[in-house]
Amino acid sequence: MKTAIPCRITYSKSDKCWYVESPGFYKGIITYGNSLDEAKAMAAEAVSGLLESHLEHDDKFTIPKGRVSPDWYDIEIEPGVAFALWLRKTRLSHNMTLAEVAEKMRVKYQVYQKLENPRTANPTLKTLKKLETIFGQELVTV
Numbered sequence: 001m002k003t004a005i006p007c008r009i010t011y012s013k014s015d016k017c018w019y020v021e022s023p024g025f026y027k028g029i030i031t032y033g034n035s036l037d038e039a040k041a042m043a044a045e046a047v048s049g050l051l052e053s054h055l056e057h058d059d060k061f062t063i064p065k066g067r068v069s070p071d072w073y074d075i076e077i078e079p080g081v082a083f084a085l086w087l088r089k090t091r092l093s094h095n096m097t098l099a100e101v102a103e104k105m106r107v108k109y110q111v112y113q114k115l116e117n118p119r120t121a122n123p124t125l126k127t128l129k130k131l132e133t134i135f136g137q138e139l140v141t142v
Helices: 036-056 079-093 098-105 109-115 125-135
Strands: 004-012 017-021 030-033 072-076
Touching: 004 036, 017 036, 030 036, 036 072, 036 079, 079 109, 079 125, 098 109, 098 125
Parallel strands: none
Antiparallel strands: 004 017, 004 072, 017 030
16 A cells, blocks of 8 residues: 655756655645755655645645656655555545444544544554455455
């Protein structure tokens, strides 16, 4: 369940650094790094932070599609944010409320609610197995 945001990363000779932008995501993300790897890491932090904020405030947003070009990179978001995003998206696609999923899992509402919060999403394998059953999707393969 990897989620990536396309970001354009270009080198500025005059500033001697790598600039990162994701103009199609929200109102755009802009950051930089002294190396390409540092720019990618800064982009991952910025993108994950923005998504985390959107999820916590229940904001509407869309994730732009990737682009094929030498200066465009798919920046992977942090696993906790990716999981919370996937879970919320999956629940909504099944037209279920938080309470309905919690009931099917046989857990308290607050326990399930934490799974959709990127700051607290840290499911156990047992929890993942319950989600597989509820949503009819395989999450853990052996």
